Amino acid sequence: AQRVTQPEKLLSVFKGAPVELKCNYSYSGSPELFWYVQYSRQRLQLLLRHISRESIKGFTADLNKGETSFHLKKPFAQEEDSAMYYCALFAGNNRKLIWGLGTSLAVNP
Amino acid sequence: SQTIHQWPATLVQPVGSPLSLECTVEGTSNPNLYWYRQAAGRGLQLLFYSVGIGQISSEVPQNLSASRPQDRQFILSSKKLLLSDSGFYLCAWSVLGSGFNLPLHFGNGTRLTVT
Numbered sequence: 001a002q003r004v005t006q007p008e009k010l011l012s013v014f015k016g017a018p019v020e021l022k023c024n025y026s027y028s029g030s031p032e033l034f035w036y037v038q039y040s041r042q043r044l045q046l047l048l049r050h051i052s053r054e055s056i057k058g059f060t061a062d063l064n065k066g067e068t069s070f071h072l073k074k075p076f077a078q079e080e081d082s083a084m085y086y087c088a089l090f091a092g093n094n095r096k097l098i099w100g101l102g103t104s105l106a107v108n109p
Numbered sequence: 110s111q112t113i114h115q116w117p118a119t120l121v122q123p124v125g126s127p128l129s130l131e132c133t134v135e136g137t138s139n140p141n142l143y144w145y146r147q148a149a150g151r152g153l154q155l156l157f158y159s160v161g162i163g164q165i166s167s168e169v170p171q172n173l174s175a176s177r178p179q180d181r182q183f184i185l186s187s188k189k190l191l192l193s194d195s196g197f198y199l200c201a202w203s204v205l206g207s208g209f210n211l212p213l214h215f216g217n218g219t220r221l222t223v224t
Binding site: 034036043045046090096097101102 | 147151152153154155158199211212213214215216217218
């Protein structure tokens, strides 16, 4: 079955500390993965997609097919990174996005 | 540039009353359109999606329905609201046929409270 797991509901770190938001997926095909972010009082928006292999706002995410993971990382967290983060898997055979339950990141001063 | 409008932003409705939430997209043609519900502790749940006018796919059996009367208009409806329909509803669009290039573009959402 296709599934996305974000094991942490809430992650709290101090400003300047490294942060890693975990995402594991279950999918038999070739995965297409995304990270979406929702800042307070803003709309849900795309942060990263693995095919782009880019760094956005200092965040990176590497697809690890062996571990079936797509963890989101940032070496030095900033207070403005506080938000809700969702990992999503695009299941190409039925054209749907499978969503994780989200991780709320709180970066404390 | 493309924009998506969703209204109202908040809505309080009594049980048994009808519902109509509207979403429109500007600046693009033939988008894929989606209705999601975001519930605390349950993440994002896809309710309906549409790949064209009059084409609606329902993902979960429920008290809601969707319609796409025009290319860039997507409406979420209910004839009689239940308490369990309370939640945060998000409209989204993506490029038709985008496949692996999709991102989803979300509206600001509607907070529905059924009392």
